[in-house]
Structures are given as C-alpha cells and as structure tokens.
Amino acid sequence: MTSTVASTRPAELQASPPPTIQIDLGIGGMTCASCVTRVEKALRKQAGVSDASVNLATETARVTLAAQDEAQALARVKRAVRDAGYEPRSREAGDDVAEPHWHSVPSSFLPVLLGVVLSAPLVVPMVGDLFGRHWMLPAWVQFLLATPVQFVLGARFYRAGWHALKAFTGNMELLVAIGTTAGWALSTWLWWRAEPGEMVHLYYEASAVVITLVLLGKWLEVRAKRQTTVAIRALQALRPERAHLLPDGVRRTELTDVPVDELLPGDVVRVLPGERFAADGDVVQGRTQADESMLTGEAMPVSxxxxxxxxxxxxxxEGAVDVRVRAIGAQSVLARIIGLVQDAQATKAPVQRMVDQVAAVFVPVVLAIALITLVSWLWTGAPAEEALLHAVAVLVIACPCALGLATPTAIMAGTGVAAQHGILIKDAQALEIAHQVDTVAFDKTGTLTEGHPRLLVIEAVPGVDELAVLHTAAALQAQSAHPLARAVLAAALARSIEVLPDAAHEVQSVSGRGSEGRVNGTLLALGSLRWMDELGAALGPLDERARALQAQGATVSVLASQAPGDAAAAATWTPLALLAFGDEPKAGAAQAIADLRAQGMRLYMISGDNRGAALAMAARLGLRGNDGEVIAEVLPGDKAAMVRKLKAPGAGERLHTVAMVGDGVNDAPALAAADVGMAMSHTQGGGSDVAMHAAGITLMRGDPMLVAAALDISRRTVSKIRQNLFWAFAYNVAGIPLAALGYLSPVVAGAAMALSSVSVVSNALLLKRWKPPVR
Structure with missing residues (x-):
C-alpha cells in the first residue's frame, strides 16, 4: 500500500534529492592502482558518502557526500584515509607532488643515494665475475650492507604492505616486501647453514638492488609527475600578492599597498606598467594594453x-591605469579557470574505471602466479633457492604502478597544455568523448560572426521620419543587452540622439521574437518578420524591400505600432519601418570551417535569423546551405531539440556524436543537449558564463579555430591514454611469463618495474609539446 501511494504522489510533492557537498584532500603514500582502489573503497564505506574518486597522479581525492557539518565530514574522511594506511593532507599539499616526505614517497634523493652506496659493494663482485675476477665479499659484510637497505630504507614497503594485508587487499609495496624479504631470508638461511669456511652463493645483492631501484623509480616518477602540474602552478603564480589601493577620501587619504586578499568589490586600485592586474575589474582611468596570453592563449596584447x-x-x-574591482577570490576569472582545470584533473575518465577493476584483482592474481612458479620449479627438481628467486622475480616485475598512472597523467598533461592555449576542459569525460565527435553544430551570432551587428538601413513608411523611428526604437531597446538592441543604441548615439532611461514603459522581451513596450503612450513592437506575421502586421509596400534586404544577407526587424484604444483581441499592428542589421564573419571562421570539413566532420550552422540572412552568411563562411548545413529560423528554446535531431543516425549509419559551439545564455540548453558542449567566452559575466557552466569545454577566446584545436588535443590525449594502457598491460603480459620461466633475475625485474611507470609518465609528458593549429 505504501509503495502504491508513493508511486502516485504528484511529482512536486516527491522528496527532492538531498543537497551534497564536495571535499577535496591530498593523500600521501599511494603508489599504484591498487592503492587507488583501496582508498576509494574505504571512503565509500563512510556514512553519507555517495561517491569518491581518487587520482594517483595528483595524489588527491574528491569525495561527494550529503550536506552536513563540513568540518566533521572532513574529519571523518581523513580518519578513513588514515585507517586505510595512507596519509591525509590538504588539497594544496596534494597538488604539490614534488615535496612529499621522503619516507612516504621519496622525492629527496637522499634515500636513493644511501641505497646506491650500500648496494654498490654487493654489485661490484657480480661485475668482476664477468671479467674472471673473484671479489666476493664475506657473508657477514654482505649481511651488514643489505640489512639496512632491506629494513630501514625498505621500511615503507613493510608499513604499506601490512596495511594492505589488514584490509585483505594487495598493492605494489606488498609485492616488493614479500619478494625482497624472500631473497634476504634465503641468503641469511644459506649463510647460517653453511659450514665454516664454505663459500656459498648469496642473493643479498638482489634484494638490496631491487629496493634501491624501486626508490630510484619513485623519485624519477615524482619528478616527472610534477611536470604534469606545471599548468596549474603557472596559473596560480599569476596572481600578485599585493595591490596599490587608492585613497577613498574617508579612511584612506593616500595610496596604500595591501594584500590582494583584502580587496573588496568597489575598491579602486592602481596598476603600474609591467605589473599584473590584482583583480577582475574595469578601467576607470588611463589606457594601456594587457597581455592575457596565460589566460586565453591570445599572444597579441589587448587594448x-x-x-x-x-x-x-x-x-x-606600458600605461598606468586605475581599475575598479568587480570580482575577487573564487568569483574571479583566474580562480574559475584554475578550478575548471583542477576539476578536470580530479575527475576519472570512463576508461579508468575499467583499469580500476583490473587493479582490484591484480595483486592477488600475481601472488597466485608467484606461488605456482615456486611450486612448478620445485616440482621439476630445481633447487629451492632457484625456485624462490624465480618466484621473487614474478613478484617484483608485476607492479601495477604503470596501470594506475597511464590515464591520469595523460589527462593532466592534456588538460594542462590545453588550458595554456585557452581551452578549458571541464571534466575527463568531455575530453574522452570529444575525440569521437563527427558532427559540429555552430550557433551563428557571436560564434561564427563578430556578434556586433550594425544598423545598416532604416526604411520608414511614407510620412514617418527616419530619426523619429531611430529615437523610438532606441527608447524601446534602452534596457536590452541583445546584440541587435546594442546596434540600435550605437546608431542613435552616432546621430547624437539622446535616449532617456525611462523613455519606455511596460517593456518586455518576447523570447526569440523581439520586444514590446510603450513609448509616449503608444504600444510598440520591434522584432522579426516572423513575429510580425504572428501579430498580423501586413508589411504592404515594405514587403518587397524586406525580401531584397534579406537576400543581401541582412537581418531584418520591423517596428510596428498598435493604435491606442483597440481591444487586445482585435488589435491591429501597423508597420512603421524596417531596420536592417549586418554582421561580419570572424577572422578565421571560414578557415576553421574548412579545416573541420577536411577532417570529415559534418557541419551545421543553427541560427534564429531568417533563412535568407543565414544562407548569405553561410556562403561567406564556406557552409553549404543547399546541402542542409544551414538550419535557420530556430527559436532559442528549439536549439536543444535540433541538436538531439542531429545525433540521430541516418540509414545505415551509427549514432552521431555531436559537438555544439555557442556563446550566449540561450545556447545553454543546446550545449547541455550535445555530447560535447563548447562555450566561447568573450567577457566576464553575462550569457557566456551561463554557457560555460552548461558546456564540457570552454574556449577562452572567441576564435572558431579553437574548436578544431579542442578536438585535436582530445584525440591526442586519448591516443596517449591508449598507448600508456597498452604498454602497461603489455609490460605485465610479457614480463610475468619471462620471470616465471626463469629468463629474468630479480635485479633485472626490479629495473624494468622501476622504469615502467617512469616511461608511462614520460610518454604522457610528450603532450606538453602540443600546439593548436596556426591560422
């Protein structure tokens, strides 16, 4: 009965999802994909936690949990991390992967150097044997050299391995600890059972060298991983520490240097030549040029x-300017850019989930293979020490480090270099999907065109003054931010027509059509030809002229009036004038279209303009209107439906992957409906901010060439992920059988294991050389 009532309850009465919060923290001590799986399991077991994502490359975790006391939630999350055997840190500490404590991840070279010093005397006699020299050290000397390496420098492996055993899981440290302990114990046993004066072959060098090589590999890995965070650190370094605060005439009577953190919206700061702007704002005095290359990728200074x-x-x-602060802290553009890049690097790509599933069973499988190797060699009659060494080689070479680093390092490098060139990728999923895009749909105004239309023609009916039409239209549009409204106001300003802010009353915008209101008591409407048809306003003698202007590519609006006193139901509208607007294609837009077409993309332009204007602009851009690449007269609310229609497969085709490119607030639904939304950001605030939130990728410059660049960096990043995963899997697929069959000694296996993760990170770092296509 209860379930029936619940199922028939009105939607508005059903409980909404509880609010959630996100907690980011650093995690020290993780070394492989198995560690990631273990930490995620520990976090997800906590009450209220709905999701947990751990990134090995950044050594951070993002936890989503039900809204509650954040301090208490953070304490519980940290406790869970510590109980799992790892070290919780602040997010900032997690970001700085170059300076963890050496006993958790050896960024300092000191433990590596000590390992080399203690292991070298054990290795030198092996080299001497190759040249017929017998420099074998006494057993007690080998013991004294190898034991500190095994139990002091290698203590971290025992600690982490013990935590893994307590959690009934495995990790890299457990494999290394078991393998090297077996080699050390075998050598010690052979030494103790030997007769006085008997020379026995010991294997202390294998255990000591393996531990030293693993420490060296981790040191190299950390140094390499630091290079993947260079974009974040470069962005964080942009913000200056202090600002020159101008006097306000009340509390401050002179110029004062204050920390940037103390600035408030409304403060006015002075920025001297060569300094960085302390906060987002607008220039209130002076003129200069700004280098925004680190934020937008635009190399040329902006006036x-x-x-x-x-x-x-x-x-x-070169100019000193005074700037009124508009946004500070987390609301600033720089903070939002850093946040977007960090979010992308914190999220997990879909392919990584498959890797995590493999890692969850990897270590137990390796332990089983090592045991089978030991038993098999003993069964064939091999000496116990030989069988044990082959089992140790299996344990050492099968480290899952490379598996855990393959995906996140490539994503970090790809999103980082993209951000340096003005492409902000919101999450790893958008990055992974973008490489599959085969269809690109563009909004027209502001995306392919400059978005600054000019009023080209005013065609008034006989008896109506052109200046009066312009004055009336400007009064009606005074409060609108629409590009056509701004064009009307700019034309009025150019003709020295003064428009009072309250000249129009009862003004309201009609979505996708225009606006209406009263000016001097007369009800007026200014909007599209389609709206005029809906209102029943017959153009009469203006009709032919309107068609001619459309054929020339102009966007045509009509100013019409309604006679006072008419009943609303029987109201008639009388056209007063045509207003024709023109826009220019963006520099590089035609080349961007050509480049995408050369890549085999299906291309479309979605516009609310009349078909004639849309076709004329399409011809200038290189789009094929006759082949259906122009979709005109689309209302803002219908753009999302058009995007969904473009996804539908044709006869014999697969489902299409669509990228939508737009810049305005009315593009947000279409951006969200697309497989990959790309928002062009022009200025702070306004519609572009709404589009940024709806899109998976934000283009920080209004340059259509960045669309192809975004798709290109996606393809290259996904290619690196696949390469890394291939080599990580191939390394284990080839290495484990070779070790089991006796072709690899523990020392060689240790070297191969140490270099595997370094090679994966180094391969990902090749993305740092990527540059977008040059116009």
Missing part, C-alpha cells in the same frame, strides 16, 4: 581603455 574589463592575473603593458 584597454576607459570602461574596458580587465582580468586579474593578466600583465599590464
């Missing part, structure tokens, strides 16, 4: 004059 927006972190040119 900044009175009223222009500046972005905190960009570099001031």
């Amino acid at each position: 900044k004059e009175l009223g222009d927006l500046v972005t905190g972190g960009s570099l001031n040119g």
